[in-house]
Amino acid sequence: MVDINEAVRSIQATFGTKIRSADRVREIPVVTAAKQDIPAIASHIHRASDLRGTLSLQWAVDLRPRQAAYRLYYLFTLGRGTWLILMTELSGEDRLFPSITPRIHAAKWYEREIRDMFGLIAEGHPDLRRLVRHEHWPKGTHPLKKDFSWNHLMGRQDGEYHFRQIEGEGVFEVPVGPIHAGIIEPGHFRFSVAGEPIMQLEVRHFWKHRGVEKLFENLMWSEGVALAERVSGDTSFGHSLCYCQAVEALIGVEVPSRAEYLRTFFLELERLHNHIGDVGAICNDAAYALALAHCGRMKERIMQINDSLTGSRFLRGVNVVGGTSVDLSLDGVTMIEHTLKEIQEDFSDLARILFHNASLTDRLETTGVLKERTARDHGVMGVVGRASSIDRDVRRDHPFAAYGHLTFKVPIYRYGDVRARLRVRIDEVHETIGLILQALENLPAGPISTAMSSAPRPGDWALSAVEGWRGEILYFVMAGEEGKVHRCKVRDPSFVIWPAIQFAVLGNIIPDFPLINKSFNLSYAGTDL
Amino acid sequence: MFRIIRKSLKTGKVTGQYPAPTQPQPEVSDTVREKASVLGRSLTIREVDTGSCNGCEMEMNALMNPVYDAERFGIHIAASPRHADALVVTGPVTVNMERALKDVYAATPDPKLVIALGDCACDCGMFKGSYAVTGPVERHIPVDVKIAGCPPRPSEILGALRKVQGR
Known part of the structure; x- marks a missing residue:
C-alpha cells in the first residue's frame, strides 16, 4: 500500500516550488502546478519506483461563467487504489497545453477527447486526428464548452478520416x-x-455519441440518476450507483446501512447475469452453441428475478440519491437464496462440461493474448485486467457500499488469453453468488434512504468509483449554480480497454476476432457517450 | 458426451417460461399487416443500432434464448440487410449514424418493414434535443411499427412481432 502523505511529500521534495499547492478535497490529495510543468510531474508519478501511478482518468472542466478558465485534471491511481489528482489551469484565451501522451500512453484517447470536446489542444500529441467528432462535424464545434448550447443544430461538412495504413506487397x-x-x-x-x-x-468508434455529458449539465443533480442508467444499459445499476455516490459525497448525505447492503446485492446481481451471459456468448463465438443455450437460460432466470424484485429487468429506478427506492421482503430473500443455490449448481455443472471439451479449449487458449505490460501501459483494469495479472478491484481497494464488511476473493490469471478472461468470469460468478448470500444474511434492518438536506456549493466536486461487472467506473461531478450539474465526467472501463484490444489481436487471424472481441465484451455506448 | 445428455435431460424444457406481457400491445395497422402477409410465416430481421444504450440489444438477444426462442415462430436474425424482410432500429439516430441508417435502408430489398424498438427509437427518449441526435427513426426512414418501452421486455417484443406476422 502506498502511503499517500509520503507520496505527496516525495513529489514536493522532487519538484520544490514548481508545486503551487497541495490540498485535500474529500481525502483526495490535489497537487496543482503550472501547465508547462505537468509533463515532468506526471511522468515522475508514473515512473518513480515509490509511486508507480497509473493514469486512471484525464478530463477538463470549463469554469465559465464563474471564471474564464479551463481546468485540467489528471487522476492517478498509486499502487492498488490510492488516488492522487494533478491539476492545472488554462486561463483567458489560452487553448494549448503540453501533452503527456509521449510519456504516458494511457493519456492518448483522453487528450484527443479533450481536444474534441473543449477545443483545447495537446501540444506534442503524436496523433491529433478527431476522435469523438467524426469528420462531417463542422470546424469549431466543441460541445462541452459552456458557450455551446446543448440543443445546437449540427451542420455538415465534407471530410475524411485517415486510417493508419500499412503498405506493401500482399x-x-x-x-x-x-x-x-x-x-x-x-x-x-x-x-x-x-x-x-x-x-x-x-x-x-464514437458512432453512438449522444452527448451524454452535455445532457447532464442540463439536469438538476437529483435528476441525473435516470440518465446515468442509460449511459450503458447493461451496466445500468453500476453507472447509477457511481453517480449517486458522487452526488452523495457532494451534499454530504449518509446512506443508511440497509441501503448500502441492498446496493451491494443489486450490483452483484447485475454482475451475475452479465458474467453468465458472457460465458455463453464467448463459447458460442467458438461455435459451442450448447453453452449459449444453457447460459442464456440461466441469465434469463436472473433477469426475471430482477424484474420481479424491482419492476425492471435492468434494475432501473432502484438507485436514488440517498439510498434505494426498493426494499427486499423476507419472502424475497428466501426465494433468492434458494434460486441462487440452484443456479450455482447448474452453472458449475456447465463449467465442468466446458473445460472437458478439448476442441473448445483449443480455440480459447493462446488466442488474443493481452500482455501484462500492454495492459499496464493502457491502464487496463477490470475483468480484462485481472486476466492479464493486473490485480485491481475497486470493491477491495476502495471499498464502497457494503463491500468493506464482506469477504471475497479477487481471481487473477496470468496468461491474458481468451481462456483466462473466461476463467476470471467463471470464478467471479462463484464469488458473486457468495457475496450475495453474505449480503442477504447480514442485511441490517432500518430505513432504505436518507432525505436530502442541503444543496452542494457551486464549484464543489466529488469523485466516485464503482467496480461494475466490466471494471472500474468513474464519475466526476462538479456542482453548478441553482442545483444544476456543472460538469459530469463519465468514464466507463470500456473507454480505457478499447485501445488495448488493438494490441491483443496482433498475429491472430480475422476469424478469431469476434471471439477475442467477445471475450473483452466492451460497451460501445459507454465509450461513445 | 454423457454429461451433456444428462445436463439436457436434467434441465428439461424451458421454452415459454416467462410472465405474460403486461404492457398494452402496439398498434399494427392493416396496411402493415398486408405488407407483411407476402412474407408468409417467416420474418427475417436485421437489427440496427443507431445510438441506443444497448439495453434494447440485450433484450433482442434474449429473444433468441431458449426461453423465448423466437425461431419457433419463424423469426430469424439476418447477418446482412440484404437478407432481411424487416429492420428493427434501436436508439435515437445520432449525427454519426444517420448516413449508416439510410444506407442500410437502401440496401434492404423491397417490400420491407421498419420497426422502431424502444422509447429512443420512437421519440428519442431522454436524448431528445441533444446536439448529437438528429431525431427519431421516422424522421429519416418510414416507420411501420413502434414498440415503446425503455427497454421493452422480450415478451412484449415477441408479442409485437407476432402481431406483425398477423398472428
Missing part, C-alpha cells in the same frame, strides 16, 4: 462495420492483413 485492408452481423452495437474496425494474420487493427 497487404490488404479489411473494413468491418459500423453495422455488424450480430445484434451488437455499431463500431468500425479496420484490419490490415498479410495472408491470414492481423498486422494491424485500428478501432474507430
Whole structure:
C-alpha cells in the first residue's frame, strides 16, 4: 500500500516550488502546478519506483461563467487504489497545453477527447486526428464548452478520416462495420492483413455519441440518476450507483446501512447475469452453441428475478440519491437464496462440461493474448485486467457500499488469453453468488434512504468509483449554480480497454476476432457517450 | 458426451417460461399487416443500432434464448440487410449514424418493414434535443411499427412481432 502523505511529500521534495499547492478535497490529495510543468510531474508519478501511478482518468472542466478558465485534471491511481489528482489551469484565451501522451500512453484517447470536446489542444500529441467528432462535424464545434448550447443544430461538412495504413506487397485492408452481423452495437474496425494474420487493427468508434455529458449539465443533480442508467444499459445499476455516490459525497448525505447492503446485492446481481451471459456468448463465438443455450437460460432466470424484485429487468429506478427506492421482503430473500443455490449448481455443472471439451479449449487458449505490460501501459483494469495479472478491484481497494464488511476473493490469471478472461468470469460468478448470500444474511434492518438536506456549493466536486461487472467506473461531478450539474465526467472501463484490444489481436487471424472481441465484451455506448 | 445428455435431460424444457406481457400491445395497422402477409410465416430481421444504450440489444438477444426462442415462430436474425424482410432500429439516430441508417435502408430489398424498438427509437427518449441526435427513426426512414418501452421486455417484443406476422 502506498502511503499517500509520503507520496505527496516525495513529489514536493522532487519538484520544490514548481508545486503551487497541495490540498485535500474529500481525502483526495490535489497537487496543482503550472501547465508547462505537468509533463515532468506526471511522468515522475508514473515512473518513480515509490509511486508507480497509473493514469486512471484525464478530463477538463470549463469554469465559465464563474471564471474564464479551463481546468485540467489528471487522476492517478498509486499502487492498488490510492488516488492522487494533478491539476492545472488554462486561463483567458489560452487553448494549448503540453501533452503527456509521449510519456504516458494511457493519456492518448483522453487528450484527443479533450481536444474534441473543449477545443483545447495537446501540444506534442503524436496523433491529433478527431476522435469523438467524426469528420462531417463542422470546424469549431466543441460541445462541452459552456458557450455551446446543448440543443445546437449540427451542420455538415465534407471530410475524411485517415486510417493508419500499412503498405506493401500482399497487404490488404479489411473494413468491418459500423453495422455488424450480430445484434451488437455499431463500431468500425479496420484490419490490415498479410495472408491470414492481423498486422494491424485500428478501432474507430464514437458512432453512438449522444452527448451524454452535455445532457447532464442540463439536469438538476437529483435528476441525473435516470440518465446515468442509460449511459450503458447493461451496466445500468453500476453507472447509477457511481453517480449517486458522487452526488452523495457532494451534499454530504449518509446512506443508511440497509441501503448500502441492498446496493451491494443489486450490483452483484447485475454482475451475475452479465458474467453468465458472457460465458455463453464467448463459447458460442467458438461455435459451442450448447453453452449459449444453457447460459442464456440461466441469465434469463436472473433477469426475471430482477424484474420481479424491482419492476425492471435492468434494475432501473432502484438507485436514488440517498439510498434505494426498493426494499427486499423476507419472502424475497428466501426465494433468492434458494434460486441462487440452484443456479450455482447448474452453472458449475456447465463449467465442468466446458473445460472437458478439448476442441473448445483449443480455440480459447493462446488466442488474443493481452500482455501484462500492454495492459499496464493502457491502464487496463477490470475483468480484462485481472486476466492479464493486473490485480485491481475497486470493491477491495476502495471499498464502497457494503463491500468493506464482506469477504471475497479477487481471481487473477496470468496468461491474458481468451481462456483466462473466461476463467476470471467463471470464478467471479462463484464469488458473486457468495457475496450475495453474505449480503442477504447480514442485511441490517432500518430505513432504505436518507432525505436530502442541503444543496452542494457551486464549484464543489466529488469523485466516485464503482467496480461494475466490466471494471472500474468513474464519475466526476462538479456542482453548478441553482442545483444544476456543472460538469459530469463519465468514464466507463470500456473507454480505457478499447485501445488495448488493438494490441491483443496482433498475429491472430480475422476469424478469431469476434471471439477475442467477445471475450473483452466492451460497451460501445459507454465509450461513445 | 454423457454429461451433456444428462445436463439436457436434467434441465428439461424451458421454452415459454416467462410472465405474460403486461404492457398494452402496439398498434399494427392493416396496411402493415398486408405488407407483411407476402412474407408468409417467416420474418427475417436485421437489427440496427443507431445510438441506443444497448439495453434494447440485450433484450433482442434474449429473444433468441431458449426461453423465448423466437425461431419457433419463424423469426430469424439476418447477418446482412440484404437478407432481411424487416429492420428493427434501436436508439435515437445520432449525427454519426444517420448516413449508416439510410444506407442500410437502401440496401434492404423491397417490400420491407421498419420497426422502431424502444422509447429512443420512437421519440428519442431522454436524448431528445441533444446536439448529437438528429431525431427519431421516422424522421429519416418510414416507420411501420413502434414498440415503446425503455427497454421493452422480450415478451412484449415477441408479442409485437407476432402481431406483425398477423398472428
